[in-house]
Amino acid sequence: MSNPIVARLRVAPAVAAALADRRPVVALESTLISHGLPYPQNLEVARASEAAVREGGAEPATVAIRDGQVLVGLSDADLEALATAPLGSVRKAARPSLAAALAAGGWAATTVSATMIAAHAAGIRVFATGGIGGVHRGALGGAAPSFDISSDLEELGRTPMAVVCAGPKAILDVPATLEYLETHGVPVLTIGQDTVPGFYARSSGIASAQVAPDVDRAAEICRMQLELGLGGILVCVPVPAAEALRDDVARNAIEQAISEAHGANVQGPATTPWLLARIAELTKGRSIRANTALTVNDARVAGRLAVLLGT
Numbered sequence: 276m277s278n279p280i281v282a283r284l285r286v287a288p289a290v291a292a293a294l295a296d297r298r299p300v301v302a303l304e305s306t307l308i309s310h311g312l313p314y315p316q317n318l319e320v321a322r323a324s325e326a327a328v329r330e331g332g333a334e335p336a337t338v339a340i341r342d343g344q345v346l347v348g349l350s351d352a353d354l355e356a357l358a359t360a361p362l363g364s365v366r367k368a369a370r371p372s373l374a375a376a377l378a379a380g381g382w383a384a385t386t387v388s389a390t391m392i393a394a395h396a397a398g399i400r401v402f403a404t405g406g407i408g409g410v411h412r413g414a415l416g417g418a419a420p421s422f423d424i425s426s427d428l429e430e431l432g433r434t435p436m437a438v439v440c441a442g443p444k445a446i447l448d449v450p451a452t453l454e455y456l457e458t459h460g461v462p463v464l465t466i467g468q469d470t471v472p473g474f475y476a477r478s479s480g481i482a483s484a485q486v487a488p489d490v491d492r493a494a495e496i497c498r499m500q501l502e503l504g505l506g507g508i509l510v511c512v513p514v515p516a517a518e519a520l521r522d523d524v525a526r527n528a529i530e531q532a533i534s535e536a537h538g539a540n541v542q543g544p545a546t547t548p549w550l551l552a553r554i555a556e557l558t559k560g561r562s563i564r565a566n567t568a569l570t571v572n573d574a575r576v577a578g579r580l581a582v583l584l585g586t
Contacts, residue, residue: 280345280396283377287348290336294398299333299581302394302402305349307570308357309365309384310548311405312563318358320567322351324403324574331578336399338390340368340376340383345393357384367544370426387438388430391507400501400584401437403577405570406444406474407509409452411546412533424455431507432459437497437584439510439577441569442472442479445529446550449479456509457484462500465511466493466576472513475525475554475565483511490576494583501584512576518568520561528557 286294293300303324308317321337328335337349339357346353357365366383368376370392376383385393387407394402408425415422431438443452453471456463465471465483473479487493493510500508513519520528532553541549554562 278396280392283343283345284393284397285344285346286397287336287346287350290334290348290397293334297585299401299578299584300336300399301328301331301333301574301577301581302347302390302397302399303328303335303337303574304387304390304402304404305337305339305357305384306367306386307405308354309360309382310367311551312566313552314358316563316567318355320570321354321358323567323571327571327575328403328578331575331580332582333401333578335574335578336394336397338385338393340366340385340389342380343377345377345385345396347393347397347399357382370430387427388425391430391434391436391438395434395436400435401439401577401581403439403574405566405573406440406442407431407438407452408547409443409447409449410455412446412448414448415451428452428455428459428461431456431461431509434507435501435504436507437501437510437577437580438507439512439573439580441474441514441573442511443474444547445474445476445479445525446533446547446554449473450481453481453484460506462496462508463511464493464496464508466490468513472511473522473525474569475514475520475562476522477513477516477519478522480522490579491583494580497580498584510576510580512569512573514565514569515572518565520558520565524558525562528554528562531557
């Protein structure tokens with residue numbers, strides 16, 4: 276059965292040529308540009324991520340939505356338009372909001388789940404992002420459980436793709452996120468260390484279910500996962516040591532930001548950007564540097580992984 280989303284795709288010429296020639300392509304999300312980092316860091320990291328994919332030997336394909344079409348591969352002018360768009364003017368598209376974003380017209384940035392949907396429809400099998408969404412703290416318990424769980428996790432269970440990241444975002448309930456992924460049959464594979472990365476920090480302190488010593492071995496496991504049609508696989512890479520926050524610094528900033536968010540009654544989709552901005556303030560910008568470094572590093576590893584997978 277054909278994928279109806281294909282009719283909505285507008286694939287950039289360089290990406291289309293790479294796919295036609297069976298050269299490796301890596302998808303990149305766009306919410307980091309519009310919702311994740313301030314200007315000009317958002318534009319710098321978008322450009323650096325695309326350059327890192329090319330360094331790895333693959334073609335980058337940043338994904339976004341504009342005027343009812345899913346763009347697979349953005350021009351530099353597109354990247355700048357997203358990076359400088361007025362606050363609130365760019366929608367955020369995930370699986371639950373993808374149809375609305377397409378119907379609304381204008382710009383929408385794609386989250387992990389929407390990027391995976393578009394990339395899979397285009398024939399791309401590797402995707403690089405900073406960190407995935409997951410189970411929010413308090414979602415499964417407490418006085419008023421919210422059941423706030425990102426659609427990223429369900430997408431990983433259903434869409435066959437290797438997703439390279441620095442682990443779940445550190446503001447989440449990481450143990451619950453990993454348990455949720457296991458329940459949905461999603462392998463979590465960490466490269467080069469025994470613990471799942473801690474996003475801003477090198478380690479979350481939680482043992483990784485699977486470990487690969489290097490990208491070559493990770494590619495072998497990813498190839499088998501995709502060939503067997505078992506859904507997605509999460510490939511975790513720690514933030515480069517030079518830009519990583521110390522575990523205690525990251526933990527204290529996150530706990531303080533979450534406490535302040537509760538006090539300010541910040542809820543729903545506004546929570547993540549509010550927390551990321553507050554953590555940046557508390558760490559005097561070091562979290563932004565770590566976020567930038569890990570995102571670009573993930574793109575570089577994904578480029579290498581795509582080459583090894585032969586796609």
